Amino acid sequence: MSKEKKIKVSAKYITKTFDLGKSKSEKIRAILNPMSKGPKKFWALKGINFKVYEGDVVGIVGVNGSGKSTLLNILSGLLLPASGELTINGEATMLTVGAGLRAQLTGRENIRLKSLMMGKTNKEIDDQMDEVIEFSDLGEFIDQPVKDYSSGMKSKLGFSIAVHQDPDILIIDEALSVGDQTFAQKALGKMNEFKNKGKTIFFVSHSLSQVRDFTDKAMWIQYGELKAFGSTSEIAEEYQNWNKWFNSLNKSEKTMYQEQQKQKQILFSEEQLIKEVKSDENLDDSEKQHLSKHIAVGDTMALSMWALFAISLLGTVFFIYQYAMWG
């Protein structure tokens, strides 16, 4: 009898926007203009949908700036999505290389801090300390403040701390492209160990051969959209064909194509997203309603601030009038 796999991560219409033009004068102008829709937005993720099951090892590919790191940061809880529904069944840890380390603390202190944050006891940390230090290859540097480390050393420490937390969902961002060759081999060995234990893994890499070697499924993120999700061999071929097509363009055609895609990410809107949600045949009515309700249409900030201002002004005028009339 086949056992059904559990869903580990489910993403429904996940979006992330960043404000464009955040200069002070632009912000002030936006506040002073009651009709303003606020600063222009850039849609780094335009509504990503997927389901990842227990034990899936998923590669994420896409050109620079397509939204891979933004998605990983959302999955690991470092960034909040602007809208959408994300369900994570388990503990997700980002195996970033260097991120989250405290510069003033030593390597050893960082190991303790991160492990305490992950819920380990001091006894558990003491028992594991030597192993984490040995894996990191940092030797005596482990008692130096991290601010004095090279980026490769920070990567080694970050990697070593993360893999020793034993999370059940592992998020790996370009982990094999840092550190030296020997460390990369060791890191790959550790990642394979996780894979063999049946952990769920997300793996971003610009190296298609690493994605082919290490993952079973792959997502292709393209300018904020999930362009394709399927078996690694299928997606790697599609992505490679697209790259061939792109590289056959001349320089100005490439620039024009990239500009057009970025423009689409600026012109995308909440209204468009709601339309997509409403026409999605895989969603039932209550899901459509729930997802649409949480997509704020337009930026009403300026209007509400103006309303508040008008009410306070009327209140003040009324108060002065009363005071003048009745002393």
Ligand SMILES: Nc1ncnc2c1ncn2[C@@H]1O[C@H](COP(=O)(O)OP(=O)(O)OP(=O)(O)O)[C@@H](O)[C@H]1O
């Ligand atoms: N904090 C931010 N503020 C404004 N824009 C951002 C911010 N973070 C990311 N972006 C933009 O969002 C888009 C997606 O960035 P992201 O780093 O997720 O891409 P990526 O696919 O990981 O790229 P790379 O392969 O170069 O690492 C890019 O256009 C980037 O400029």
